[in-house]
Amino acid sequence: MQNNKNEQENIEKSNEQNVNKNKNKNNKKLLWIIIILIVALAGALTYFIYTKNNDEKNKIEYTELIRDMDQGKIGKVEMTIGGSSAVVTYRDENGELLDEENPENKEKLKELTKKVIIPNSQAFVELIQKKVEEGNNINFNPKEQNVLLSIGSGIITFLPTLIMIALVAVLFQMQGLGDKGKVYDPSVSVDKITFNDVAGLKEEKAEMIEIVDFLKEPKKYSKMGAKVPKGVLLCGKPGTGKTLIAKAIAGEANVPFISMSGSEFIEMFAGLGASRVRKLFEKAQKISPCIVFIDEIDAIGSRRTSNSGADTENNQTLNQLLVEMDGFETDGSVIVIAATNRPEMLDEALLRPGRFDRTITIGLPDITDREEILKIHGKNKKIAESVNLKSIAEDTAGFSGAELANILNEAAILAASKGHKEIENGDIEEAVKKVTVGLEKKDKVISEKDKKLTAYHEAGHAVVSRYLETQDNVKEVSIIPRGFAGGYTMYKTNEDKFYISKTEMEEKLIALLGGRAAEKIALNDISTGASNDLEVAMKVARDMVTVYGMSENVGPMSMNLDKDPYQIQLLGNNLEDEIGKEVRSILEKAYENAQELLRLHRDKLDQVAERLLQNEKINEQEFNEIFE
Ligand code: ADP
Ligand code: ZN
8 A cells, every 4th residue: 555645535534424424323312312201201291280370461462473573573582392382572662682681671671571372383483483584583592391391281182293393393402503603702712822823824824914903993994995805715625724724813803703614504404504504693793793714615605506406405505605794794893714625616606706705725834834833733742852843844745734733742642651751753753654544553463465465565666666766765664554554655755846747647656556566566466455556546647637738649638527527528529538548548557667667676576575574664774775
């Protein structure tokens, strides 16, 4: 297996999926427990007597309530789903809903609060929800726990219906109908995040400073007639610090930060996404000035599709988001920051003026930024003086900020478990490997046959790379299984490249296919061990032809086939065949080249493989000695 970041990303992705799956599983379990509880308790409760609060003076008729609700007089409805009554709070003469927390309002509120008997709880809930959706500003949070009480009032015949209602209530609760996003308030938080906590990203920070100023002094800008941006879109790979920088803006401006993830909007239960968006913005308006942060916005913001099936839900959510963004004033008091790794998937409507009209791309950190990130995260850790953060930064090209932070943390854990006084170079090196290829599995029993196969496979990668001008130097080769890999070849990537040449890509393919070529040459058989190598190679070759226009026969063309698969048809039917032929021939040529190199240097291949079988691991120096 070739040690590469793609593999790492795949592992990360599947971990994420597992977390989601677990969440759903837990929810289901919880649901069953609740069903059983409700059935059991409902039976018992039928014996209880339900006492009614007969405060005649404060009662109104149901029809009266409906009329007043239509006229917008009602500010708040409190009820329990399945219950037979509700408590409603009228707005005062100024149309305001009085604050219950304020003791001054106590008397007034008593007058404005009325009780009403509801003929049909479910219909009533639906009615209010409809009103709210139509824009009627009613504070409505139906409770579900008291359902048991109303069941107790002897309506045993309606038990199945009531249980259904209860379940709906529970589902709503689980969906977090009342949950309007997590709030982080820098003014009360102990670990306030500021720009000092964000390493590198100099230009990005400079742009953000402007936004901080909008939030701090919105009037300064509105007086001048300046239009303040409503939305900022941060594009970049996971772990590049998008959330961090959004939080730092909140910290610098000292305003609260409400966050929600795009995937949370569309979880499980249909029809709730839009209402969640609305609630999120309602809350934001209440606590403004503030920052609304929407992570993974592509989950809701991807291109709207035809109105069919599951997509409708997504579309509704997105439409609601657009409505909300258009709705609030451009006075800088609410700024929406969204993050995505796939800006090309977003619906164009999101990027129109007045919505996310600023896009900031955050790339992977370069060598200086990496060093700075390591410094920041090393600040409160005990690091030995011999540790050279600069050289670690050199070795970690392609790592994200999150991965670098993770490495230092893993190193600290390793150092502590080994009883070191301080974090040493070895701990960090080990942590780098742990983060990239996974944990070493020394105890795993491997058959001699598998060992030999892995040894040749890895030796193949290493030896081939050694003879390729553009490929990175080998840093370590190992046949000790780690993570999902049976072995790995690690390279010393100490250069941040801006451009990659065609030769380099071709040689990269040769190195990738070196593993399989060695299996074929030395063992005259091939194995599944190369599947990941092939996957990566396939992508490289495809990109060469379709993205970087590096193929003679297809020509200098760049297509984004993931975004627009029909593009290919536009250019004539032959193109598809041509691309297929080219990708294939590039891969076949690379495989041929890898085999040729290994045949030519068969002695080295054998030596490296032998060494690996003996010692299981070869370091840089040992590897180079073989070639001297
Ligand atoms: P994203 O939102 O882009 O996925 P995060 O902001 O959640 O990434 O980053 C995760 C963690 O990685 C942060 O909490 C921080 O510890 C670390 N990190 C990422 N980028 C940086 C950076 N530029 N400076 C310091 N730490 C960083
Ligand atoms: Zn391999």
